Each structure stands twice: as structure tokens, then as C-alpha cells.
Amino acid sequence: MKKIIIAIDGYSSCGKSTLARQLAKTLNYHYVDTGAMYRAVTLYLIQNQIDFHHNEMVSNCLPQIKIAFGFDEITQTQITLLNGENVENEIRINPRVAGGVSDVSAQSEVRKFLVKQQQTLGQNKGIVMDGRDIGTVVFPSAELKLFITADPKIRAQRRLDELKEKNQNTSFEEVLANLEKRDYIDCNRADSPLMKAEDAIEIDNSFLSKEEQLNLVLTYIKGLAVNLS
Secondary structure, eight states: OOOOOEEEOOTTTTTTTHHHHHHHHHTTTTEEHHHHHHHHHHHHHHHTTTTTHHHHHHHHGGGGOEEEEEETTTTTTTEEEEEEEOOHHHHHOOOHHHHHHHHHHHHHEEEEHHHHHHHHHTTTEEHHHHSSSSIIIIOOOOEEEEEEEOOHHHHHHHHHHHHHHOOOOOOOOOOOOHHHHHHHHHHSSSSSOOOOOOTEHHHHHHHHHHHHHHHHHHHHHHHHHHHHH
């Protein structure tokens, strides 16, 4: 099967990144976590005390932001680099990043800045990319588009479990409220809101294990391979 682009969209804490990593490893594809890119921009703004809602200040600082991905040999996982610094842990556990990333990603200049980079990364195909607008904006011609969803309370519990593993003290209610806020902003922003592409396959993984979800998607890929061969 020739190399393709796999675009995975969906709500926050639906396990998009987990699925994308699994697929990339299974298919020997490159994985790009676009959510990490938006989180890295948010962290930069926090570090430099730039108001998320001051469009001109945010736009002016974008040229100073360099985002790349590396690989941690010890943990055997992909890491996010912000201007050469490993910020993988910080962008995942910092509550200010979690609370502000949807506001930052709603800005058109930020989206244009990162979408251009994302499209460059996918030029040679053989890539799995997850986010909010991959199948609708970044790669509207992707050969396989998936839209991942799950019950909000199940998503909140999954996120809470992740935070507890990282010794972050928060409550279920706080996590759920944050997810609901992010959902609203993601779905209602003016520039490339979260939506299911017309040709995307929707998967509700509320009651699917990670392995069941992966196997389901692999069956779609096998079917696609027949059509592309």
C-alpha cells in the first residue's frame, strides 16, 4: 500500500493522540501531535507574559517561536521542543496551559502559523496527524479521516486519571468544566472550528479499549489498501 495521510480529529481527551501514536508505530509512519504545537505556543505566551487575547502582541511574537519534535531514548516517547527546550511535561501538566490553549488556538494568526508548518510536515505523506481541523483544513484530501468522540464524563475521568498519575491535584468537576469550556471554544471559534469532515469515519470510543479501537481502525486501513492498490 502506498503511503497515505491519516487525519484524526475529535474532542479533547478522546484519546486521539494515543490512537495516532499506535497507528504511527504499527505502520512505521511519522506522528505529529498538533495539540502539542498549540500547547507549546500557549506556554511561550505564558513564559513571556503575553496576553492571550491581545491579537497584535500574539501575532508579533510568532516568528520567535520554533517548535520541533524529538525522541526521548529513555522513555521511548516523542517529545515536544520549544525553541530547543524539551517542554513535553510542562505543556501536559501546567493548568494555565490547559486553561488557555483553546483561547490561543482560536486566534486566526496562530492557526495560520501552525497549519503552514503542519502541511509542510505532511508533504511526503506517511504521516498520522491528530488535532481539531486536520481533515477539514490542514489535509482536506487526506486518504483516511477519523473523527473521535466519547461521552464527556468518560473523557473527564480519563483526563483526571492522567493528571493523578502525574501527581496533579484536581477534582473531577474542575476537569469536566475545563473540557466543556474547551469543547465550546473549539466548536464555536470563527476560524476552522472543530467539526466532522463529511467523509470522516466517526468512532465513539466511550466503551472501547485502546486495543479495540486500534484494531477497528486497522480494518478500515486494510479496506482502504484494497481500494488504493
